[in-house]
Amino acid sequence: MRLEFRWSRLEAFSALEIHRIIKARESVFVVEQRCPYQETDDMDIHAWHLSVCLKGELAAYARVVDPGIKYHQPSIGRVMTLKNFRKMRIGHQLMEEAIRFTEQKFPNRGIKIGAQVHLQKFYGSFGFQPVGEPYDDDGIPHLDMVRESISAA
Numbered sequence: 001m002r003l004e005f006r007w008s009r010l011e012a013f014s015a016l017e018i019h020r021i022i023k024a025r026e027s028v029f030v031v032e033q034r035c036p037y038q039e040t041d042d043m044d045i046h047a048w049h050l051s052v053c054l055k056g057e058l059a060a061y062a063r064v065v066d067p068g069i070k071y072h073q074p075s076i077g078r079v080m081t082l083k084n085f086r087k088m089r090i091g092h093q094l095m096e097e098a099i100r101f102t103e104q105k106f107p108n109r110g111i112k113i114g115a116q117v118h119l120q121k122f123y124g125s126f127g128f129q130p131v132g133e134p135y136d137d138d139g140i141p142h143l144d145m146v147r148e149s150i151s152a153a
Helices: 015-032 042-046 083-088 090-105 117-124
Strands: 003-009 047-054 057-065 075-081 111-116 135-137 140-147
Touching (some): 003 090, 015 047, 015 057, 057 083, 090 111
Parallel strands (some): 075 111
Antiparallel strands (some): 135 140
16 A cells, blocks of 8 residues: 655645545544534644545545644644545554654654544554643544653653
């Protein structure tokens, strides 16, 4: 399985590329999770977007929000694998690439995420540790988690 990883800022996408990403994000975060909210937000403008394709088809996606926008640290979010690709463990490769990129782009800053509580073990496997108490985010329990920078560890 040969995955194609592509990092872009919002302004670098073609209209068709951004349509494909927004449609996929809405299908996962709004429709599948039955969570009506404004999925596309202003953080998209201040983020690096990772598209993961398999044979030309969007399979997974994540974004890295610049430090100082959502949190003091850079933040990985909107982590998703599309339904047809979930049994391929692409999510692990997606997170490995997102962490690699974030640590390279923003060295010595650490990474903070707002994780869905049921995914705590998944994110924990990448070195993220819970901070604070669980909270409700649009009807879904979340937990902030931090991965310290390698030099801070």
